[in-house]
Amino acid sequence: MTEMILLDPVRVLVGPDQPLQEKGAALLREGRLEAFGDQAREAARTAGIGSTAAGHQLLAPCLVDVHSLLPEPFQGPGETLESLVRSAAAGGYGQLALLPEASGNRRELPDRLRGFERSDCDVAVHLWGGFSQGGQGEQLTPHADLIEAGAVGLSDGNNMPPVPLLDRAFTLGESGVSPVLIPPLDAVLRGEGLLREGPEALRAGWPTDPLSSETLPLSQLAQLQQEHPERKLTLMGLSTAAGVGLLKQMSLRPAATVSWWHVLTSNSSSAATATSWFVSPSLGNRTDREALVEGLSEGLIQAIAVHASPLDDEECLLPPDQRQRGIAGHQHVLPSLWQTLVVSSGWTAERLWDVLSFGPSRILGVEEECLTQGSNRWILFDPDVTWRPTRSDPWASKAANQPCLDQPLSGRVVQCGLRTPAFPAD
Incomplete structure (x- = not known):
């Protein structure tokens, strides 16, 4: 992710002991959380960025x-x-x-x-x-x-x-x-x-x-x-x-x-x-x-x-x-x-x-995950996406004993800010 994206509206769960925000907003820049709420909307307006409606999706900690x-x-x-x-x-x-x-x-x-x-x-x-x-x-x-x-x-x-x-x-x-x-x-x-x-x-x-x-x-x-x-x-x-x-x-x-x-x-x-x-x-x-x-x-x-x-x-x-x-x-x-x-x-x-x-x-005994400005530790989950896990997916586990392979699943993490190792060259 290299562009700037405004998710508005989007459901936002910031961290533990905090209520879910049903109509929140979040500005993402190059995989990092730039701003939330009205601050995110104002920053996007200043940059001339339109909003992407994601009201059914959930932005949450890892x-x-x-x-x-x-x-x-x-x-x-x-x-x-x-x-x-x-x-x-x-x-x-x-x-x-x-x-x-x-x-x-x-x-x-x-x-x-x-x-x-x-x-x-x-x-x-x-x-x-x-x-x-x-x-x-x-x-x-x-x-x-x-x-x-x-x-x-x-x-x-x-x-x-x-x-x-x-x-x-x-x-x-x-x-x-x-x-x-x-x-x-x-x-x-x-x-x-x-x-x-x-x-x-x-x-x-x-x-x-x-x-x-x-x-x-x-x-x-x-x-x-x-x-x-x-x-x-x-x-x-x-x-x-x-x-x-x-x-x-x-x-x-x-x-x-x-x-x-x-x-x-x-x-x-x-x-x-x-x-x-x-x-x-x-x-x-x-x-x-x-x-x-x-x-x-x-x-x-x-x-x-x-x-x-x-x-x-x-x-x-x-x-x-x-x-x-x-x-x-x-x-x-x-x-x-x-x-x-x-x-x-x-x-x-x-x-x-x-x-x-x-x-x-x-x-x-480690610090609880939470959404913070400037962090790339976030996931965007879409509960309505239907997909079928396969071992040919480059993001899939290499394990042969995956119980849901080739079966339809509802819900998927559609974006994630975390960096992971590059795929090995063919």
């Missing part, structure tokens, strides 16, 4: 993804850091927080936190430092050193460390006020289960995941938070109605996140396929999905995460029970949730942004 995975950030046939930040920005995301991987990118020492900054990109990439050595849950990594080196917090990714090791870490307190992101997931109880236990999973014929694989570790984590109220325990990826119920009963509640896919669908959905069913934590039924939405509405759950887990084409050829669980696709999140939560459930744009941007920022 979104924030509180946790995702990226197995091969710098090379490989699938998703890389370059392709991820490009597709994430196209989906409205201005910040990403990457989890340690089960192998390779463990980020257990301060020097492993380097190399993720790009001078040609405005998408901020935060890194979760590894909680235990090798993700084995036996020995702690140097927590204080990792935090001092820039880790946004500590996590073992999809693995829950043993409670005694968590207790030891919280007693030592080297994480300080930084978040410790833990999934309430007992891998032994889950076993080979692919779908949450219930009639839907039985009818589908896949191995089932018992409810206790979430509720038992959740009860243990609740007790741990009671014993260490000064620690910032964060529950990663609640997935069941029972889990939400337990969270509601806690007198001292840790922060919590939920994956966008668990908010959007369930294992009883007719649209579910072998590609999109198998995620971590396991997908529950319609009652679970409704409880998660209610938990978000009541503030029990503070953030919707993308929790992308990109796979390449070769990995996706494996049977579902032999490949890594998960889906990817940052560009699919905002359109899907807008339709599900705003259009169908009556949410306001302010509430949606609270769980997609402001809440995630608060969990990460």
Whole structure:
């Protein structure tokens, strides 16, 4: 974008705890916010710039993804850091927080936190430092050193460390006020289960995941938070109605996140396929999905995460029970949730942004996104645009396990001020 554009009228959401402006105005110059409201109109009039009506569109702060995975950030046939930040920005995301991987990118020492900054990109990439050595849950990594080196917090990714090791870490307190992101997931109880236990999973014929694989570790984590109220325990990826119920009963509640896919669908959905069913934590039924939405509405759950887990084409050829669980696709999140939560459930744009941007920022302990003059950190979302995601789109993720590919989506980020890496030469 090199020209000057006056959006008038346009819906404007400036930042957290601010009401949506239904008939606002914004002047954009070379990708930056020049002015708002009457000041924008006067500046455009002086420059002889006509207005562009965008009354149904929304000018808003960038979104924030509180946790995702990226197995091969710098090379490989699938998703890389370059392709991820490009597709994430196209989906409205201005910040990403990457989890340690089960192998390779463990980020257990301060020097492993380097190399993720790009001078040609405005998408901020935060890194979760590894909680235990090798993700084995036996020995702690140097927590204080990792935090001092820039880790946004500590996590073992999809693995829950043993409670005694968590207790030891919280007693030592080297994480300080930084978040410790833990999934309430007992891998032994889950076993080979692919779908949450219930009639839907039985009818589908896949191995089932018992409810206790979430509720038992959740009860243990609740007790741990009671014993260490000064620690910032964060529950990663609640997935069941029972889990939400337990969270509601806690007198001292840790922060919590939920994956966008668990908010959007369930294992009883007719649209579910072998590609999109198998995620971590396991997908529950319609009652679970409704409880998660209610938990978000009541503030029990503070953030919707993308929790992308990109796979390449070769990995996706494996049977579902032999490949890594998960889906990817940052560009699919905002359109899907807008339709599900705003259009169908009556949410306001302010509430949606609270769980997609402001809440995630608060969990990460970073400054909340907001629209400011002179900044290029903005997105323009058109809820009425219909489009069909394809992998041939240069802005698309390289992941092969995107659940909405080749399906019509309503709503799209049509403009974004963020700089992203240039496309590689053919």
